[in-house]
Each structure stands twice: as C-alpha cells, then as structure tokens.
Amino acid sequence: MGPKLFKIAFLLLVGIFSILFASPPSFAALITDVRSWSAPDQVRVVLDLTEPVQYESFSQQTPSQLRLEIRGATLFTKKREVEVDDPFLSKVNLTDVGPGKVRLVIHQKRPLRANILLLKPYLDKPHRLVIDLIDIAKEKIEQEERIKQKEIRPKGMKTVVIDPGHGGEDPGAIGPRRTMEKDVVLKIGQKLIHILNQNKEMKAFLTRKGDYFIPLEERGRIAREYGADLFISLHADGSFNPSARGSSIYCLSLSGATDEAAKILADKENMSNLLGGAVLRPASLAKDPNLNQILLDLMQNNSMKESFRFAELFLEETKGFNHLKYPTYRQANFIVLKAPDIPCVLVETAFITNKEDERLLNQSEFQEKMAKTLYTTINKFF
C-alpha cells in the first residue's frame, strides 16, 4: 500500500471509529441537584450532573427570563422549583419535557447577561452546568463605587481590604463536624471589618460579603480599585493529619516555596479557582508576560518586604493567644497574593480538620479574638 493509500485507509478507519464511538445525545445524564448563589452584581445557578449534557439557551424580554432546553438528561432531584431571594431572580424551575429532555427556566427580575459553562468533575464535585447571570449595570456601579472610595479618601487614611477565602461552589477545607472554611472566614472577616471601621484613621472593606465565589485574580483587582494599603486573605487550614493545628501566615514567593508543605498549601489554595468555577476574563490572560516584568518585580519587591514585616508582627501578636503552626512566616506562590503594588498576606487562622481547632473556629469568642489580633497587628503595621 502506497503512503497516500495508507493515509486514506487510516482516515477511513478514524472516520468509522468516530461514528461508532462519538457520543450521540444519550439519556445517561442525571440532574441530581440545583442551587443558586447570589453576589452583589450577579447570580449563579448550578446544576449537578452525572454526565455532560447538551443545551440550547433562549432569552426572553417580557417577562424577563432565560430558558435552557437540556438534552440527554433526566431529572433525579425532588427540587423542581427553587425560590431565589435576591435583586436579580425570583425563581428557577426544572421540568421534564419528554424522554431525555429537561427544561430549565430562570425567572429574572431584570435584564441580565448570561454566561453558561459546563465544568468537568473536580475533586468531589461532579459535572456541573453553571449559568452566571451578570447585572452589567450593577457590576459597573460596584466598580465605580470602589474607585470613588479611593478618590474621596482623606489624606493619611489607610485602606485595608479583607478577603474571606473561597465561597459559593468552593467550600474550602471542611472539618470533621462539617464546618466549612468559607463560612468561618467570612465571620472572622466581618468582625474584623467592624473593628477596623471604628478607627477613624482606617477604612476597611471585604472582597466578598456573602456566600458566593470570586475568582482569585479578581480579589486582588478589587483591592486595587479600593486603593488598598494592605490586603489580608483569610483562610482555615486543612490536613489529612487530624492532629495538625494552630495559626500560620504566608507571603508570596516569586522564586519558589519555603518547603514542600508550603507548596502543597499554595497548590491547594490556588485550586479554589477550579472548584469555584472561575471564568478568567480574556483581559487577565492577554497580559504580555515579559513586557512589564522588570517594573512589576520592583514593585513586588517592595510590597513583599512590607508583607514580611506584617507577617512577623502577626506571629508576635498571635503567639499570645493561639498555638502557632510554624514559628516564622512561610512563602509560596499564591495567586491571590499577586497584587504587585499592595502588601498582602494569607492567614491560616487555624486547622479546621482538627477537632479542637474546628470547635474554636465555630466559637464567636475565638473569631472575635482572631479579629482583634489582626486589628492590633494592622495598627502596629501602620
């Protein structure tokens, strides 16, 4: 067989195989759950699936709604109607409309821009169909509001941005009693903001005010829009070793992790984007990696030195009230700490996977103590 003939035969074979094994719309996928997460400028609707599905979307103006005709799926949840209490939606309906056909209707209170994506299974998460509905006008107002805060700031006033880690689809680490990292860090964050804003020389903001997910890159952008002088990302550690406990603090490293444990932790925290289902906007990917590198490095160098200073102060303050996991701060490549012009640290408040630490993290007194320790550190830092 000549090479040309061989090629044709090969292509023919590939063709036959792809007909045989291409997945025709199967009825295999089960829709096992439906839920929603509301953020200040958008709402996310999530369907859990056992297999990927095919869908077509139709939007309608009056009444404002988005309809998805899903093929290759069967409802396997009792939830057929989800009431949503937010400024964007009233309810979400799921209906079986024939063999392997399901209709999803999202009833909107106002026009929203839809962004639909299928997520592959990741860790304990199944296939998911995610529908983000973004209120463009509200998104712009939120952003302008942050920039305005920067502009009206009196001279000498310090801006602190507190970032409660994880949220929404990404619960973070989970304790033996099912305490979720995303919940306890939000509580500590809210307590800290409250204390900080009683000081007339400071203004503090949260990146996330509720149970919804914000991509890691966007958290830094929010801090920059506020003109932050300091950025603190709040977390609770998790380990396979149930006896691991205590607080620790991390700074960014450009050259590599302090050690393997720091690298593993950074990988785990960076996973947040995959779990939360982050959609990276093209602008954040289009940056030329070489162009501004020198300038960025210079800025980063300075803010990193400031981060180290903060971290040392934090450890000094914390050892008075809580067990320290490590006596010094540690470094690794955390995406959330990559704001080159702002000193930023990541605090692991305690180990949620440790029974005793989990109990503490749930305690209002401990949350308050952690917030106060952070406040004292921030005060000394400035």
Ligand SMILES: [Zn+2]
């Ligand atoms: Zn975390």
